[in-house]
Amino acid sequence: AARAGRVEFRNVTFAYPGAEAPVLSDISFTAEPGQTVAIIGSTGAGKSSLLGLLPRLYDAASGEVLLDGVPVTRLDRAEITQRVAMVPQRPYLFSGTIGHNLRFGKPEATEQELWEALTVAQAADFVQDKAAGLDSRISQGGTNVSGGQRQRLCIARALVTEPKVYLFDDSFSALDVATDARLRRALKAKTADATVIIVGQRVSTIADADQILVLDKGRIVDRGTHEELLESSSTYQEIVES
Ligand code: M5T
Numbered sequence: 001a002a003r004a005g006r007v008e009f010r011n012v013t014f015a016y017p018g019a020e021a022p023v024l025s026d027i028s029f030t031a032e033p034g035q036t037v038a039i040i041g042s043t044g045a046g047k048s049s050l051l052g053l054l055p056r057l058y059d060a061a062s063g064e065v066l067l068d069g070v071p072v073t074r075l076d077r078a079e080i081t082q083r084v085a086m087v088p089q090r091p092y093l094f095s096g097t098i099g100h101n102l103r104f105g106k107p108e109a110t111e112q113e114l115w116e117a118l119t120v121a122q123a124a125d126f127v128q129d130k131a132a133g134l135d136s137r138i139s140q141g142g143t144n145v146s147g148g149q150r151q152r153l154c155i156a157r158a159l160v161t162e163p164k165v166y167l168f169d170d171s172f173s174a175l176d177v178a179t180d181a182r183l184r185r186a187l188k189a190k191t192a193d194a195t196v197i198i199v200g201q202r203v204s205t206i207a208d209a210d211q212i213l214v215l216d217k218g219r220i221v222d223r224g225t226h227e228e229l230l231e232s233s234s235t236y237q238e239i240v241e242s
Contacts, residue, residue, distance in 0.1 A: 008066040011027070013025050027219075034194070037211045039198070039200075046218040054167060056080060087169060097134065117160045155183070206226070209225070210225070
């Protein structure tokens, strides 16, 4: 099958409704299927806003966001949801069973598919340890699971839909370094053909990305691999050292 999931931002500028100053200015980059692009930058730099333009939480004021060469503004939402899964910064679990939550994007998913996704997301053990397994109840907002468990269940939920593009907004921050590393190794194997865009704070989470974009006040100030940026980017060095 043809690979799909190419993401391209072309000179994208964006301001929130009612705000004068843009949160994103002249953003251009490409993420190819099979690649991981990481976005790093200080708080408020615009990382979440950038991710949100792809599933059209908002639309760019100027420039274009393209999915497989087509501006997302010309795709309907169902087409985008089919191809793009976003794990937001504060992932949401609703009241229902773990199974209900995992099947949110694909109601017909089999139990085997759910367990496969849980295994990749490093959540299989914790679900297995519950007496009711996939039938265990989650309370409204997921308050009866820990922050790290919530993140992993939401990653599993994204995996179940087998999208072409994954957007992870700081999705690994509540995990300890070892679990983070295991999860991303498993993810890499499972999503080898997918396009992955990761917002990360921790250098270990993003160091192996094919391309790292350093965002500062809504602009890409530097880009390259971890090694390249260590040489060339003072902003990146500051982040690494902080
Ligand atoms: C960038 C503002 C925010 C900040 C700037 C999500 C959101 C953000 N903002 C709004 O006005 N409305 C909104 O709904 O936009 O914010 P961000 O994109 O969340 O930045 P970040 O992801 O780099 O920050 P962080 O803290 O998650 O690392 O001025 O007020």
